[in-house]
Amino acid sequence: MNMEINPSEYKILIVDDVMSNVLLLKVLLTNEKFAIATASNGRQALEQVEKENPDLVLLDVMMPDMSGFEVAQHLKSNPNTADIPIIFLTALNSTADIVKGFQVGANDFISKPFNKEELIIRVTHQISLVAAKRLILSKTEELQRDKLYSVIAHDLRSPMGSIKMVLNMLILNLPSEKIGAEMYELLTMANQTTEDVFSLLDNLLKWTKSQIGKL
Numbered sequence: 617m618n619m620e621i622n623p624s625e626y627k628i629l630i631v632d633d634v635m636s637n638v639l640l641l642k643v644l645l646t647n648e649k650f651a652i653a654t655a656s657n658g659r660q661a662l663e664q665v666e667k668e669n670p671d672l673v674l675l676d677v678m679m680p681d682m683s684g685f686e687v688a689q690h691l692k693s694n695p696n697t698a699d700i701p702i703i704f705l706t707a708l709n710s711t712a713d714i715v716k717g718f719q720v721g722a723n724d725f726i727s728k729p730f731n732k733e734e735l736i737i738r739v740t741h742q743i744s745l746v747a748a749k750r751l752i753l754s755k756t757e758e759l760q761r762d763k764l765y766s767v768i769a770h771d772l773r774s775p776m777g778s779i780k781m782v783l784n785m786l787i788l789n790l791p792s793e794k795i796g797a798e799m800y801e802l803l804t805m806a807n808q809t810t811e812d813v814f815s816l817l818d819n820l821l822k823w824t825k826s827q828i829g830k831l
Contacts, residue, residue, distance in 0.1 A: 623743070626743050626746065628650050628670060628671065628743075629673045630645070630655070659681060662690055675688060675704055676705045676706075685720050689721075703723060703739065705726050723742055768820075776810060
């Protein structure tokens with residue numbers, strides 16, 4: 617997936633009880649310009665997710681207090697955190713662990729000891745997916761907004777058109793000598809205003825239609 621992403625806009629939470637692993641991952645990912653948060657156990661990981669709102673969690677499987685699998689289960693059972701992608705860090709390459717990981721909602725696995733290139737590729741891939749999802753959401757919101765404008769412009773155009781017609785008829789049938797200069801001027805102003813509003817709505821309708829067409 618070749619989406620241009622700006623790594624500094626994305627935050628990664630690194631969770632590992634071995635400090636040297638945390639530091640190594642932090643250095644590798646900071647070099648790639650990602651924003652980083654860290655945690656050294658499961659409870660801290662859950663607190664950090666709430667506080668830091670990361671875009672991706674790198675989660676060690678084997679930790680003393682709570683396993684990575686348990687942390688993942690907590691995150692996935694909470695609607696606020698269920699969509700955050702998780703990459704498990706595991707020294708265990710057993711099929712059973714990988715199956716268990718996917719059951720609790722893993723998006724990917726990285727085996728220890730880390731291969732730097734593999735780590736960067738897997739992390740960047742998950743972040744690209746996050747970026748793509750955001751883009752789709754923002755485009756959907758734009759589309760809904762433009763549709764709303766379109767409906768408003770369309771619905772207002774018809775009554776404005778009627779008012780415009782009535783005022784045109786009045787001006788034709790009520791010359792200033794009949795109703796006096798002052799009333800005639802007011803009528804002319806009202807007529808001009810409705811013409812302007814009508815043309816504004818017309819332009820808004822054309823613009824929203826072209827925006828919707830583009831999207």
